[in-house]
Amino acid sequence: MTTTASDTLDVSGTPGIPFSRLFRVELRKSADTRAGRWLIGVTIGLCLLAEVIFLIVAATHDDAEASFGDFVAVSAFVSSVLLPVLGIMLVTSEWSQRTAMTTFALEPRRMRIVLAKMLAGMALTLFVIVFALVVGFVCNVLLGAFRPQGSDWTFGFTGFLGFLITQTFAMLGGFALASLLLNTPAAIVVFFAYKWVLPVLLFWGSALMDWFDHLRPWIDFQAAQGELYDLPMTGSQWGHLVVSGIIWLVIPLAIGLWRIRRAEVK
Amino acid sequence: MIKVEGLTRAYGSFIAVDDISFECRPGTVTGFLGPNGAGKTTTMRVMVGLTPPTRGDVTIGGLHYQDIPNPGRHVGVLLDASAQHAGRSGREVLEIGARTMGLSSQRVDEMLALVSLDARESKRRVRNYSLGMRQRLGIAHALLGEPTVLILDEPANGLDPAGIRWMRGLLKGYADQGGTVLLSSHLLHEVEQIADEMILIGNGKIVARGTRDELLRSATRGETTTLVTALDNHQLAEALSGKGYEVHQAGDGLRVTAEPVDVGRVAAEKQIVLTDLRAGHEGGLEDLFLELTADTQRDILPNEVSA
Numbered sequence: 135m136t137t138t139a140s141d142t143l144d145v146s147g148t149p150g151i152p153f154s155r156l157f158r159v160e161l162r163k164s165a166d167t168r169a170g171r172w173l174i175g176v177t178i179g180l181c182l183l184a185e186v187i188f189l190i191v192a193a194t195h196d197d198a199e200a201s202f203g204d205f206v207a208v209s210a211f212v213s214s215v216l217l218p219v220l221g222i223m224l225v226t227s228e229w230s231q232r233t234a235m236t237t238f239a240l241e242p243r244r245m246r247i248v249l250a251k252m253l254a255g256m257a258l259t260l261f262v263i264v265f266a267l268v269v270g271f272v273c274n275v276l277l278g279a280f281r282p283q284g285s286d287w288t289f290g291f292t293g294f295l296g297f298l299i300t301q302t303f304a305m306l307g308g309f310a311l312a313s314l315l316l317n318t319p320a321a322i323v324v325f326f327a328y329k330w331v332l333p334v335l336l337f338w339g340s341a342l343m344d345w346f347d348h349l350r351p352w353i354d355f356q357a358a359q360g361e362l363y364d365l366p367m368t369g370s371q372w373g374h375l376v377v378s379g380i381i382w383l384v385i386p387l388a389i390g391l392w393r394i395r396r397a398e399v400k
Numbered sequence: 401m402i403k404v405e406g407l408t409r410a411y412g413s414f415i416a417v418d419d420i421s422f423e424c425r426p427g428t429v430t431g432f433l434g435p436n437g438a439g440k441t442t443t444m445r446v447m448v449g450l451t452p453p454t455r456g457d458v459t460i461g462g463l464h465y466q467d468i469p470n471p472g473r474h475v476g477v478l479l480d481a482s483a484q485h486a487g488r489s490g491r492e493v494l495e496i497g498a499r500t501m502g503l504s505s506q507r508v509d510e511m512l513a514l515v516s517l518d519a520r521e522s523k524r525r526v527r528n529y530s531l532g533m534r535q536r537l538g539i540a541h542a543l544l545g546e547p548t549v550l551i552l553d554e555p556a557n558g559l560d561p562a563g564i565r566w567m568r569g570l571l572k573g574y575a576d577q578g579g580t581v582l583l584s585s586h587l588l589h590e591v592e593q594i595a596d597e598m599i600l601i602g603n604g605k606i607v608a609r610g611t612r613d614e615l616l617r618s619a620t621r622g623e624t625t626t627l628v629t630a631l632d633n634h635q636l637a638e639a640l641s642g643k644g645y646e647v648h649q650a651g652d653g654l655r656v657t658a659e660p661v662d663v664g665r666v667a668a669e670k671q672i673v674l675t676d677l678r679a680g681h682e683g684g685l686e687d688l689f690l691e692l693t694a695d696t697q698r699d700i701l702p703n704e705v706s707a
Binding site: 143168239 | 461
C-alpha cells in the first residue's frame, strides 16, 4: 500500500490558540469597523466638549467649585453612557454581521471567545478611565492657569473606586443583554431602559406601594450600586448589591452564555 | 480524511439531513451536488461544529472538529462568503484571521495576491464588494492557514467564468499536492470537470455517488446515444430510422440511440453532409441530476430536457 497521503490529521505540531491572542484579536475587532471607530470618536468628542463647557463655566465663575476629581467625573460620566454600547457590539455584531461563523470556526471552544470579548470590554473600560484621568488632569491644570486661586487637586478616591466598579458592572450588564438578545438595536435599547428607565420605574413603584418600598432595595441594582460611591458599605447594603446583582447581572449573563454555547451559528 | 457517518440533522419534524455517510479522501476533490435546500450546507456546518448533529458523527482526519487545535491551520472553511462584517476592509478580515491563527501579515499579502485582490480593493470595505470579490476573499480566508483540508460551500457562486476557471485550477492543484477538497454546488457543470468523485444529495439523502464516468454509465443505463446535425436533418432521420435506430429531434439536430460510428456510417452511405457528430451523454449527467433530485426541485420541468 502506498502512503502518499495520510488519512489522519497530524496535529502534534500545532499548539492551540493561546488566550492572549484571542484577547488581542477581540480588542482589535472592537475598533476596526466604521461603527466601532465612530463610537469611539463620538465618545471622545463628547467628553472633550463636556470638559470645555465645564472649564469655561468654572473659569468664568469665581464661586464655581471645580477640582481634579470633578473634571475626571465629567469625562467618566459622559463616556460611561456610550461605552457599554461598544461592549454590546462586540457580541451582537458577530451575529448581525454573521461573522460568528468565521470566529467560531477558527476557535470552536466558544466560551474562550466570549471570555476574550468580556475581557476586551473591561480593557476598554479601563482605557476610558485612564483617558478620563488624563483629560481631567489637563483641564485642571488649564483651570489653574485661568484662576487666581490656582488648581484644586482634591480627588475622591472612594468615589473613583465606586465608579470603576459600577462602570465594570455597566459593561457586563450590556454584555449580558447582548448575549441574551444577540441583536444590536434590541440590546442597545434594552440596555438603556435597564440602566436609566428601570430605576425610575422602581422608584415610582416604591413611592406608590408600601410593600414594594421594602422590596425595592433588593431588586434595584442601580440604586444598590449607588452605595459603592460611599464606601465602606454596611452588611445590608452589600446584601442588596449581591441580591439585585444576581437578578440583573448574573442570571441574564448565565442565560446569555448558555445561549451562545448552544446556539446554531447561522 | 473527512468521514461522515450516519449523519442526521432534524429541525423539529423537518429532516434537513437524513442518515448520510460518505468519505472524502486526501488528494481528491469531492463534489457535493444538490438543489437548493437539499442539505449540503447543513452537512458542512455540522463538519465544522457550527451545527450540532441530531445523530451520527463527523470526523476530520480522525478528530472531531472541536478537538483540532488551532483548526484554521488544518481545515480551511468557506461557508458563506457574505458572512463578513460589512464595515471591515477585505484586508482587515484576513488580518483578523491571520492573527487568530498566529500568522504574519505577510501571509495576508500572499493570499490577497493569490486571489487577485489588488491593494486598492483590499482596503475597501466588504460592503462595497461584489459577490465575486467576497467569494475571492472567502477563498483567501480559507487558504490562510495552509490547511490540508478544504470545505467550501458554493465557492463558485458569483464568480465570473474566468474566476470559475481560476478556482478550478486552484483546487485541482491543491488536491494534486495531497490536499482534501470538498466543495458543494447546485450547478453540475461547476463541479463535474473538477470533482474526482461526486455525491448527489436531494431531500437530505444521498441519491447517487461515484466518479463522473460511473454516474454517466448509470445515467444512460448502458444505452449509447449520439447527437448529430446534418445539412438535411430530415433525410438523415429517415435514413437512420430505416436502419432501425431510434431518432428524436434534439435542438437543431437529432438524438440517436446508436454509437457515433454507426451514425457516421449511415451518413456516409447516403452521402449526407454532417455538420456535427458527437457522443450524446453530455446531457445525461444533467438529466440524471435533475431526475434524482426531482422531488426537491422547486420548478416543474418540461418532460423533454433538451440536450
